[in-house]
Amino acid sequence: MERVRIFDTTLRDGEQSPGVSLNAMEKLQIARQLQKLGVDVIEAGFPITSPGDKEAVSLIAREVKGVVVAALARASALDIETAWEAIKEAESPRIHTFIATSDIHLKYKLKMDRETVIERAVAAVKLAKKFTADVEFSAEDASRSDLDFLCRVVEAAVKAGATTINIPDTVGYAEPEEFGEFIRKILEKVPVMDRAVLSVHCHDDLGLAVANSLAAIKNGARQVECTINGIGERAGNCSLEEIVMALYTRKDVLPFYTGIKTEEIYRTSKLVSNLTGMPVQPNKAIVGKNAFSHESGIHQDGVLKERTTYEIMNPRLVGIPESRLVLGKHSGRHALKERLLELGYELTEEQLNEAFVKFKALADKKKEVTDQDLEAMMEEEIRKV
Ligand code: KIV
Ligand code: ZN
Numbered sequence: 001m002e003r004v005r006i007f008d009t010t011l012r013d014g015e016q017s018p019g020v021s022l023n024a025m026e027k028l029q030i031a032r033q034l035q036k037l038g039v040d041v042i043e044a045g046f047p048i049t050s051p052g053d054k055e056a057v058s059l060i061a062r063e064v065k066g067v068v069v070a071a072l073a074r075a076s077a078l079d080i081e082t083a084w085e086a087i088k089e090a091e092s093p094r095i096h097t098f099i100a101t102s103d104i105h106l107k108y109k110l111k112m113d114r115e116t117v118i119e120r121a122v123a124a125v126k127l128a129k130k131f132t133a134d135v136e137f138s139a140e141d142a143s144r145s146d147l148d149f150l151c152r153v154v155e156a157a158v159k160a161g162a163t164t165i166n167i168p169d170t171v172g173y174a175e176p177e178e179f180g181e182f183i184r185k186i187l188e189k190v191p192v193m194d195r196a197v198l199s200v201h202c203h204d205d206l207g208l209a210v211a212n213s214l215a216a217i218k219n220g221a222r223q224v225e226c227t228i229n230g231i232g233e234r235a236g237n238c239s240l241e242e243i244v245m246a247l248y249t250r251k252d253v254l255p256f257y258t259g260i261k262t263e264e265i266y267r268t269s270k271l272v273s274n275l276t277g278m279p280v281q282p283n284k285a286i287v288g289k290n291a292f293s294h295e296s297g298i299h300q301d302g303v304l305k306e307r308t309t310y311e312i313m314n315p316r317l318v319g320i321p322e323s324r325l326v327l328g329k330h331s332g333r334h335a336l337k338e339r340l341l342e343l344g345y346e347l348t349e350e351q352l353n354e355a356f357v358k359f360k361a362l363a364d365k366k367k368e369v370t371d372q373d374l375e376a377m378m379e380e381e382i383r384k385v
Contacts, residue, residue, distance in 0.1 A: 004247065004256045005223040006240065007041040007199060008034050010272055011060075012072055013237050014227040015045070017278060024056035025382070026275045030228075031060040033271050033344060035067045037264040039240075040223075041094060046072040047086040048079045054086045061090035068134065070094035075124035084131040095128040096166075098138035101145040101153050114149055118156050125160035136164035138201065143169040143179060151189045158192040164223060165196045169212055172205025172235060180215030187220045199223035202238045204230060209238035214246060217256060228272040229280050229287065241265045241286040241318065249313055266319035271344030274375050275382075286318055327374075329363035343371060345378050355381070 011027050011034075014020070022030070027044065034042050042064065047054035061069045069090040073079035075097050087093040099110070099121050106112055112120075121137060128135040137157040142150055154165050167186065169179060183200065187193050200216040200223070202209040213224045230239030244260045251257075269287040273280050282289040292315040307314070315321070319342070327339060333356050340347060340355065347355060358377055363369050 001251075001255050001257050002222070004217055004221075004258050005040040005197065005199075006038075006244065006258050006260055007043065007070070007223050007225045008037075008039040008227065008240060009043040009201075009225050009237065010034065010227040010231065010240075011056075012043040012045050013201075013225075013233055014231040014272070014276070016233045017231045017236065017276065020231070020276045020278060022056070022275060024052065024059050027056040028059050028063060029382075030272060030275060031064045031069075033264070033268050034228075035064050036261070037268050038259045038261045039067060040259060041068040041070050043070045043072060043096060043225075044087070048073065048082045054082060057083075057086035058089065061087045061093065065091045068092040068094050070096045070136065073097045073124075073128070075099040075120045077127060080124060080127050080131075084128075088131070092134065093132045094134040094136055094164075095132055096136040096138065097124040097128050098140050098166075098168075099124065100140035100170075101150050102141035103146065104144065105141050118153055121153055122156050122160045125157050125162045129161040133163070135162050136166055136199070137162035138166035138168055140168055141170040142167040143174040143182065144171070147182070147185060147189075151186060154186060155190045155192055158190070158196045163196055164199050165193070166199040166201050166223070166225065167216070167221075168201035168225075169203055169209075170201075172203035172209060174202065174208065174212045175206075176208060176211040176215040179212045180219040183216045183221055184219040197223050199225060201225035203233065204235040204237060204239075207235070209236070210242045210246065213238045213243055214254065217247075217254070228268050229278065229284070231272070231276065231278055239285070241269060245286050245313060245318065248317075262317050263319045267342055267344040270342075274344065274379065286313075287320075291315075292320055327359075327363070327369040328367065329360065331363070331369075339371070340374060340378070343374060343378070351381070 015022055031042050044060040045053045045057040047057050057071050069087055071083035071087045073083035083095050125135055125137055139153055198221045200213055200221045202212040226238040226240040226243055228240050230236040244258055247254050247256050280287055336359050337352055
């Protein structure tokens, strides 16, 4: 069994989902939960994009320990210096710098020739390296780049000091078999790849992000970049819960493991959905409302006789309790605390006391206090902070 590192970019690529904007306290709350979930790297943001994002990244770097905290930077001095300013207080800081390598991006976006791209990549990695030993380099739009040129860029970045090389499928164009081959060839052709971890970052435009990431792992990638609930630019990124549970459930054909505490998956999903305002579709794999529900009589009968007839995972494994407590006016503090914890809210004694008073007032007006009621109640509290 080989270890695959989980690089979570919910707070960077995930926050690039149209309509999503998180404040510093919301980002910090998610980062704390990601650390609890056991991700290896939290990409906390893209500090050059706004003073607010830079402040949020600094806060996470200061407060969240026991995990690598990364900040994104284009291959430019100002971006890299700003990223470093933001993460310099982290226990384990990583600068993640990138430049595009596909001809289409070179011609229309960067208006740069290939030699200049290599020079910029090398200069960016060298500058980042002055600040921290942990430097990741990404070749944006790698999957649509000329393989030989891409290999030259990758080799130059490793020689300049990059310790992680990320191969993004930026526009979700790759197909699993082809992408797996692509990764294998990079590892074969670049002589210095034993000095760096190969990572992949797949987007979901064709619904293939998880399949492409799995194909890459089978061919030598040892870091995957992903987001909670698969949120991200356009159709989103590889979903963390899906790739982690695919590796966990199919160890027989995928002999890899991650450091993820799977029992924390559901509450992380709920927290991200609540704070981003992006609902999770009911039929979403692993964390959707219907993921462990059975509707047809045949399925219900099968599950009642033996759960594994129609369930390939035990819902408890991802933190979904099989039976739920109904919360009403006779419920106590303990039940409320547990339910709030399931929904991703870890409260201090004082916060719980306040929440309990509000909950009782609500319970007097309603027969049952639903998760939605509790989420609305907690969002109101967070907004006050
Ligand atoms: O999709 C992409 O190429 C990215 C890079 C910045 C890693 O998000
Ligand atoms: Zn991306």
